[in-house]
Amino acid sequence: xxxxIDFTSCRQIPGRAYNGANGKKIAVEYNGAxxxxxxxxxxxxxxxxxxxxxxxxxxxxxxxxFNMLGVTAQETMLGTxxxxxxxxxVCACRDFTVDGKLLHDFxxxxxxxxxxxxGGNGTELFDVLDxxxxxxxxxxxxxxxxxxxMFVIDAMLGNFDRHNGNWGFLSDAVxxxxxxxxxxxxxxCLLPQADERVMRDALTNKDAMNxxxxxxxxxxxxxxGLKINYYDFLIKxxxxxxxxxxxxxxxxxxxxxIRTFIDSVPYSSxxxxxxxxxxxxxxxxxxxxxxxxxxxSDEPDKFSAVRNASGVP
Numbered sequence: 001x002x003x004x005i006d007f008t009s010c011r012q013i014p015g016r017a018y019n020g021a022n023g024k025k026i027a028v029e030y031n032g033a034x035x036x037x038x039x040x041x042x043x044x045x046x047x048x049x050x051x052x053x054x055x056x057x058x059x060x061x062x063x064x065x066f067n068m069l070g071v072t073a074q075e076t077m078l079g080t081x082x083x084x085x086x087x088x089x090v091c092a093c094r095d096f097t098v099d100g101k102l103l104h105d106f107x108x109x110x111x112x113x114x115x116x117x118x119g120g121n122g123t124e125l126f127d128v129l130d131x132x133x134x135x136x137x138x139x140x141x142x143x144x145x146x147x148x149x150m151f152v153i154d155a156m157l158g159n160f161d162r163h164n165g166n167w168g169f170l171s172d173a174v175x176x177x178x179x180x181x182x183x184x185x186x187x188x189c190l191l192p193q194a195d196e197r198v199m200r201d202a203l204t205n206k207d208a209m210n211x212x213x214x215x216x217x218x219x220x221x222x223x224x225g226l227k228i229n230y231y232d233f234l235i236k237x238x239x240x241x242x243x244x245x246x247x248x249x250x251x252x253x254x255x256x257x258i259r260t261f262i263d264s265v266p267y268s269s270x271x272x273x274x275x276x277x278x279x280x281x282x283x284x285x286x287x288x289x290x291x292x293x294x295x296x297s298d299e300p301d302k303f304s305a306v307r308n309a310s311g312v313p
Contacts, residue, residue: 004266005030005079007037007092016095027095034095037081038187039088054194055187056091057268061276062157062186063093064261069252071149073183078266089267096182100173103181107164109135121164125221125228128164137169137178146180148245151219154189155230156253156283160217161188190276191217199275212279213286234291243295250292255281 013034016027024039040056059076066073075094080087097103107120110131122128132147133140154162166185171178191198191212202209218227237243262268262277 005077005092006081006087007035007079007090008082008087010035028092030092034098035092036095038091038093039081039083040090053187053192054190054272055192056089057265057272057276058190058192059091059093059185059187061262061265062159062189063183065157065258065280066150066153066183066186068254068257068261069153069249071146071153071183071249073186080267091187093184096170096184101170102173103168103170104137104178105165105168106131107168109137109168110164123163123221124225125223128221137171138180143180144241145245145248148239148242149249150183151221151242152234152245152249152288154219155234156280156288157186157189158191158212158217158230158279158283159186159189159219161220163220188217190279194275196271199271203275203278209278209282210286213283231287231291234287235294237291237294246288246292246295250288253284253288255284 007028007030010028010030013027013029016034016036018025018027018036024041026037026039028035028037038056038059040053056078060078063073063076067075074096077092079090079092081090082088106128109120110122110128111120113131113134128147129144132143135143150162150167167183168181169178170181194202202212214231215229218229219233221228223233234242234246258280259277262273262280265273265276268276
């Protein structure tokens with residue numbers, strides 16, 4: 001039985017505020033623990049029929065899938081909150097900045113590397129990897145593995161906004177120890193601005209779905225100033241550490257388990273469930289699987305063979 005939660009009567013926690021551009025956020029106490037409630041940002045002015053985006057669903061589904069795949073992410077749940085007499089679906093994210101923990105995003109960490117080629121907001125891949133190697137907060141080898149694990153899963157989920165401000169480290173204010181923070185801020189996965197028309201089109205039109213797999217969304221990371229296309233990047237298998245992440249993550253990608261989870265997501269319509277299931281499965285089949293096969297192969301012509309088999313020019 002799917003659990004329905006109403007956060008309206010929860011005690012709001014004074015003195016806690018959250019930044020970020022996508023939607024309003026408040027702190028509440030639920031079952032004795034602090035949660036950040038994320039409200040869906042308005043879809044006004046966007047090229048869809050949505051009055052608000054589906055980012056709360058994206059946040060919950062994507063965060064849950066990260067955890068399923070063995071990459072620690074924020075704990076989330078969906079519920080409702082009454083605003084002006086109307087119940088809105090919200091995503092409750094358990095606050096991991098408690099017990100003296102402080103969050104430092106990668107942007108701020110990047111600024112500590114004095115010989116970096118760009119500022120903290122710079123997302124050129126070479127510069128990001130250089131910062132990972134030079135930073136002194138956590139073991140660079142572990143951080144490199146985490147970064148590529150996150151990249152591979154973002155590729156399957158179609159995340160178009162994994163910038164330097166929405167991943168990072170946690171430090172203990174007393175001991176000074178630092179650890180990699182759980183993955184958070186996944187609301188830009190799974191085409192959050194897709195309305196019913198877009199979803200139906202993708203489900204019934206192969207070209208429409210292929211466009212949302214092979215052409216967009218792209219990563220926020222850049223190479224030579226251009227945003228990285230997930231398919232083109234992974235299929236070339238250039239980065240050894242990225243290939244290692246593909247090998248680690250691929251075996252954990254249980255599509256049946258993911259499908260069962262999506263079927264259990266509360267407040268979502270049958271159309272949403274079908275779309276999320278098909279979208280993830282298609283990106284797995286058309287991006288992750290062929291990239292994994294290339295990463296496992298030493299054949300120099302494997303890239304061309306797999307690309308041709310995928311029907312991509």
